[in-house]
Amino acid sequence: MSEKSIISPENLVYEKTGVMTDKVLHYCPGCGHGTAHRILAEAIDELGIQGDTIGVAPVGCSVLAYYYFDVDMQEAAHGRAPAVATGIKRVMPEKYVFTYQGDGDLAAIGTAETIHACNRGENILVVFINNGIYGMTGGQMAPTTLPGMKSSTSPFGRDVSTMGNPLKITELVAQLPGTYFVTRQSVHVPANVRKAKRAIKKALEYQKLNRGTCFVEIVSNCPYGWKMTPVESNKWMEENMFPFYPLGDIKVPEK
Amino acid sequence: MKELRLMKGNEALAEAAIRAGADAYFGYPITPQSEVIEYLMRENPAKRTGMQVLQAESEVAAINMVYGAAACGKRAMTSSSSPGISLKMEGLSYIAGAELPCVVVNVVRGGPGLGTIQPSQSDYFQAVKGGGHGDYKLIVLAPATVQESVDFVKLGFELAFKYRNPVMILSDGIIGQMMEKVELFEQMERSSEEYEWATVGKKEGRDSVIVTSLQLQSEEQEKVNLRLQAKYREVEKNEVRFETYECEDAEYLFIAFGSCARITRKAMEMARAKGIKAGLFRPQTLYPYPYDEVNRLASQVKGILSVEMNAGQMVEDVRLAVSGKVPVKHFGRFGGMIPSPDEILEALEQKIIGG
Numbered sequence: 001m002s003e004k005s006i007i008s009p010e011n012l013v014y015e016k017t018g019v020m021t022d023k024v025l026h027y028c029p030g031c032g033h034g035t036a037h038r039i040l041a042e043a044i045d046e047l048g049i050q051g052d053t054i055g056v057a058p059v060g061c062s063v064l065a066y067y068y069f070d071v072d073m074q075e076a077a078h079g080r081a082p083a084v085a086t087g088i089k090r091v092m093p094e095k096y097v098f099t100y101q102g103d104g105d106l107a108a109i110g111t112a113e114t115i116h117a118c119n120r121g122e123n124i125l126v127v128f129i130n131n132g133i134y135g136m137t138g139g140q141m142a143p144t145t146l147p148g149m150k151s152s153t154s155p156f157g158r159d160v161s162t163m164g165n166p167l168k169i170t171e172l173v174a175q176l177p178g179t180y181f182v183t184r185q186s187v188h189v190p191a192n193v194r195k196a197k198r199a200i201k202k203a204l205e206y207q208k209l210n211r212g213t214c215f216v217e218i219v220s221n222c223p224y225g226w227k228m229t230p231v232e233s234n235k236w237m238e239e240n241m242f243p244f245y246p247l248g249d250i251k252v253p254e255k
Numbered sequence: 256m257k258e259l260r261l262m263k264g265n266e267a268l269a270e271a272a273i274r275a276g277a278d279a280y281f282g283y284p285i286t287p288q289s290e291v292i293e294y295l296m297r298e299n300p301a302k303r304t305g306m307q308v309l310q311a312e313s314e315v316a317a318i319n320m321v322y323g324a325a326a327c328g329k330r331a332m333t334s335s336s337s338p339g340i341s342l343k344m345e346g347l348s349y350i351a352g353a354e355l356p357c358v359v360v361n362v363v364r365g366g367p368g369l370g371t372i373q374p375s376q377s378d379y380f381q382a383v384k385g386g387g388h389g390d391y392k393l394i395v396l397a398p399a400t401v402q403e404s405v406d407f408v409k410l411g412f413e414l415a416f417k418y419r420n421p422v423m424i425l426s427d428g429i430i431g432q433m434m435e436k437v438e439l440f441e442q443m444e445r446s447s448e449e450y451e452w453a454t455v456g457k458k459e460g461r462d463s464v465i466v467t468s469l470q471l472q473s474e475e476q477e478k479v480n481l482r483l484q485a486k487y488r489e490v491e492k493n494e495v496r497f498e499t500y501e502c503e504d505a506e507y508l509f510i511a512f513g514s515c516a517r518i519t520r521k522a523m524e525m526a527r528a529k530g531i532k533a534g535l536f537r538p539q540t541l542y543p544y545p546y547d548e549v550n551r552l553a554s555q556v557k558g559i560l561s562v563e564m565n566a567g568q569m570v571e572d573v574r575l576a577v578s579g580k581v582p583v584k585h586f587g588r589f590g591g592m593i594p595s596p597d598e599i600l601e602a603l604e605q606k607i608i609g610g
Binding site: 066077083086092116 | 281313317345457463
C-alpha cells in the first residue's frame with residue numbers, strides 16, 4: 001500500500017486546512033494561538049465561506065494573524081478591531097466578518113469599542129484570546145491578569161487594591177442585549193479543541209441570521225509570559241485560570 | 256440641471272456626501288459640526304442611495320469604522336471639530352499608512368484643549384504638517400464658501416481615490432454655521448467597483464488581500480515610506496489649487512485661506528479704495544501648498560501679510576515660499592475671535608507698509 005493510497009478522505013487522514021497559509025507561525029512553542037488559528041480556519045473552510053470572509057487582526061501577539069489566515073484581512077490599530085469590523089460589516093453586510101483579539105487589545109485599550117460593538121449587536125464574530133498577560137511586549141500585566149499573579153509590571157503579584165481587579169469582560173458583554181451567543185472555551189486538550197471549534201463554527205453560522213454579536217473567549221496560556229514550560233503552563237491554567245474564568249456557554253440563543 | 260438651495264455649511268457638506276455617492280458616514284456629535292450627522296440621519300440616505308450612516312461611540316471609533324469601510328474600497332467619510340479631530344489622529348495615521356481613501360472634515364473651533372466652540376483656523380499645523388505619527392500627508396482642501404464645502408466633498412473623494420490617500424476638508428465654525436446659496440451637483444451613483452487592493456472576500460486564483468500599515472522589517476517600512484513620498488511629490492505636482500484677487504498690479508499682498516480670506520478680501524478692497532495697491536492670494540489646497548505661485552508673487556510685491564485666525568501657522572509656509580525676498584508678517588486673532596476688515600487693513604499699514 002502506497003502512502004498516496006492511504007491519504008484519502010475515507011481514511012480520515014488529518015490535512016491542514018487550505019484556509020491557513022503555509023507561513024511558519026511566529027508563536028512561541030506551546031502557545032495556544034496556533035490551535036485557535038487552526039480551528040477558526042477549519043470552521044471557515046468547512047462552512048465554505050473562505051471567499052466571503054473578512055478578518056480583522058489586532059495589535060499584540062496575533063498582530064500578524066493576517067499572514068496565517070488565507071482570507072482577506074485588515075490590520076487594526078490597538079483595540080480598534082471591533083470598530084474596524086463595524087465599518088466593514090456596515091458596507092459589506094453579506095460578508096462574514098470576524099475580529100481576533102487578545103486581552104490587552106480587547107479588554108483594556110479597546111474596551112469601549114468592544115462594549116459598543118456588542119451593544120449595537122454588530123453581526124460579527126469576536127474571537128477573544130485571554131491569556132492574562134501582554135505577551136508581545138514582554139509579559140506585562142493585562143486587564144485579565146489574576147489577583148496575585150506575577151508579571152513584569154506586577155513583579156510582586158497583582159495587588160488588586162492598587163492595580164485593580166481582573167475584568168471579566170465576557171460576562172460583561174453577555175449582559176448586553178446586542179450579543180447573541182457568548183461562550184468561554186479553551187484549546188489546551190483535544191476534547192476542548194473540538195468543543196471550541198464547534199462554538200466558533202456555530203458563531204459563524206449565526207452570523208447569517210443577523211441576530212447580533214457572537215463572542216467566543218478562548219482562555220489560553222502564555223508559557224513565555226508566565227515563565228513556565230508549555231506543560232506547566234497548561235496545568236497552571238487549569239488550576240488558576242479556569243476557576244476564575246470558568247469554561248462553558250454564558251449566553252446561548254433563545255430557542 | 257441647476258439645483259439652487261439656501262443651505263447651512265454643515266448641512267451642505269452632508270448633502271454633498273450623499274450626492275457624491277458616499278457609501279458610509281461614521282460620526283460623533285461635537286459643536287460646531289453636529290449638523291452633519293443630524294442632517295444625514297434626517298435625510299435617511301439608506302433609502303435615497305443605500306449610504307450607511309452610524310453614530311459611533313467616539314471619534315476614535317468613527318475613524319476606525321472609516322478605516323474598515325475604506326479598506327473594502329468604499330467611499331467613507333467622517334467629520335468632527337478640533338478636539339474630536341485630535342482623537343482621530345491615530346486612525347488617520349493608520350489610514351495614510353495603509354494607503355486608504357477617505358474624506359475627513361474638520362469644522363475647526365478655537366483651542367487648545369476644550370477651547371471654545373467659536374470659529375478658528377488653529378488646526379492648520381495639525382492638518383498640514385502631520386498631527387498623527389509618522390511621515391504622512393493629508394491632502395488638505397480649505398473651503399471659503401458653502402459652495403466650496405459642497406464642491407470639495409466631491410473633489411475630496413476624487414482625490415482620495417486617485418491617490419489612495421485621506422483627504423481633509425479644513426472648514427471652520429463660520430463656514431459650517433453660515434447659510435449661503437449653493438448649487439448642488441447631481442446625484443452620483445454609488446460605485447460598485449471592486450479594487451484589487453480592497454478586502455472584498457478572497458477570489459479564486461488571487462492572493463488574499465491584506466490591508467495593513469505594519470512592516471516589521473525596516474527595509475520594507477522604508478520602501479513604504481519611499482512609495483508614500485513619491486506619491487506626495489505627484490500630489491504636489493498635480494493638485495495645487497488657489498485663487499488670486501487683484502494680484503496683477505499688486506504692490507502689497509494679503510494671503511489668507513477659508514473664511515478668513517473672505518474677510519481679508521474686504522480689507523483688500525478697502526485698501527484699494529484708499530489707493531493702496533493690495534491683492535489677495537487664497538490657497539484652496541493647504542497641502543499641497545502653492546509655494547511656487549506665492550514665490551512668483553513675492554518677486555512683484557513689497558511685502559506680504561498672512562492673515563489667519565490663529566497665532567501664526569500658515570505664515571511659516573508663506574515664509575518658506577517667499578524665501579526672504581520680501582518681508583512677511585502675520586496678523587491673527589485667535590481663541591474664536593474673528594478679525595474685522597478694519598484691523599486687517601490697519602495691520603497691513605502698520606506691519607508691512609509702515610514697517
